[in-house]
């Protein structure tokens with residue numbers, strides 16, 4: 172935080188100010204629109220270590236940002252007991268306690284909910300404090316008040332229900348969030364419920380408790396519902412889709428939890444719950460996958476043919492093994508060492524969106540994602556049409572030149588985000604972006620087992636998995652794959668159709684010839700077709716997350732600024 176921002180913060184008009192008892196001393200506590208702060212020790216002067224992480228470490232002044240407060244509540248009698256004789260005396264003078272819960276950043280992007288207890292002189296003062304703090308929180312319009320929660324009881328190690336009830340629900344209740352909880356009874360229960368039954372106006376967000384498959388169900392439900400409510404046809408591969416109004420929260424309880432890990436930096440249920448409570452918002456790209464102009468599925472993380480498709484196909488038969496099914500099937504697939512022949516055609520992304528090896532990581536407030544949203548706006552149907560009308564003699568389509576690559580591949584992966592997860596902390600494409608409107612297309616050509624093993628191991632350490640002669644990677648907006656013996660891309664036709672250039676692949680089908688095909692792993696679901704067309708839809712959905720924050724915590728850079736200054740708080 173800049174010192175000027177700190178000045179603005181402390182100079183806000185005061186909403187409430189009292190002398191309250193806190194730990195071993197009486198302090199002046201003040202609330203304004205942006206912070207709850209106290210310093211000016213009235214009685215004891217005792218240096219203490221850091222109390223809250225978003226607060227100065229100096230005993231004289233502490234503050235909590237209102238935006239990081241979870242809620243305030245009156246505290247029960249038993250919470251006030253303490254063994255410190257001197258303190259007990261003070262507690263008797265200030266017997267009415269209330270607790271303010273707030274978020275604290277700990278290691279490795281994990282957040283925790285911490286409590287701070289103040290004591291008041293009388294009941295009226297306590298009620299006034301609790302109400303004023305909670306009223307301020309209710310004015311934060313980005314925070315959800317009503318959530319629809321879907322729990323997959325069979326995700327991961329089958330602990331979704333326990334995780335939600337024990338670790339998440341108590342936090343939602345502290346934040347005065349009301350919930351409608353549905354424990355799913357079968358696959359696609361959540362998807363179909365969202366698609367047809369729910370009154371979306373009755374909630375401020377949807378939460379899924381489970382793995383990437385469960386998140387994918389919620390995405391399908393929400394995106395399809397939004398398109399059908401707006402009469403948009405999902406079967407058109409080049410159709411601009413309507414963004415979803417509701418944000419989605421993920422409470423990780425699955426096997427891979429790649430989407431949660433890549434959007435928060437960790438797979439911790441409490442951290443996710445706190446991001447939901449704070450009302451964070453992280454836009455995300457969604458790929459639509461089509462086969463012969465028929466909509467198949469959406470994908471937000473990995474579309475993998477060859478290695479990852481085969482791992483998934485094999486692991487589905489071993490669901491009983493839980494998350495370790497992926498290790499078992501991974502080893503088996505690696506030993507099989509199958510390669511697949513086919514043709515990939517892709518539309519490269521614009522140069523201003525960087526490239527998959529530029530070492531620019533997608534972090535909170537990412538500029539590449541911002542640029543991606545600008546580009547997407549310029550390329551959107553409406554805008555292109557308007558430009559076409561205004562400049563009918565100029566190049567108006569955003570479509571560039573398609574590239575075509577034929578070959579034998581061990582794997583073809585499209586990573587729309589880094590796909591970082593506990594198994595691969597940097598991810599399949601460490602510099603891919605969450606919301607730039609592109610996907611990183613990774614082509615792993617036929618290579619020796621040893622080379623492929625070296626490539627795979629690099630997903631788990633710091634080495635560059637793309638720095639190998641048989642691997643190439645491209646940042647793309649759209650792509651198509653056609654397996655050999657099924658159909659061939661015989662022509663890339665860049666003709667103008669309704670004001671927009673499209674890539675029209677002319678294919679010749681070879682029916683009933685399935686030999687030598689893998690399956691696509693589409694965010695953990697097996698796709699029935701090998702020949703697919705993929706388009707990235709920039710920022711189609713939003714998550715209750717803020718992306719991975721940069722290394723340092725708020726604490727380390729605020730405290731030094733505040734401690735080194737001689738600021739006083741204008742009450």
Ligand SMILES: CCCCCCCCCCCCC/C=C/[C@@H](O)[C@H](COP(=O)(O)O)NC(C)=O
Nearest residue numbers: 382383384425426427428429473595627694695
């Ligand atoms: C020999 C060493 C090999 C190590 C390779 C490690 C690479 C791990 C990269 C994992 C990439 C994850 C991308 C996310 C995929 C999920 O959508 C999907 C489904 O996850 P879910 O079961 O729903 O949690 N999981 C998998 C493994 O396909």
Ligand SMILES: Nc1ncnc2c1ncn2[C@@H]1O[C@H](COP(=O)(O)OP(=O)(O)O)[C@@H](O)[C@H]1O
Nearest residue numbers: 326327355356357358381382383384385425426
């Ligand atoms: N009640 C249920 N019974 C069986 N399958 C379900 C249920 N609810 C959701 N599913 C399906 O379970 C699959 C795996 O869920 P997911 O939450 O991703 O767990 P995991 O990470 O362990 O794979 C998803 O495809 C989802 O559609």
Ligand SMILES: [Ca+2]
Nearest residue numbers: 587604605609
């Ligand atoms: Ca992306």
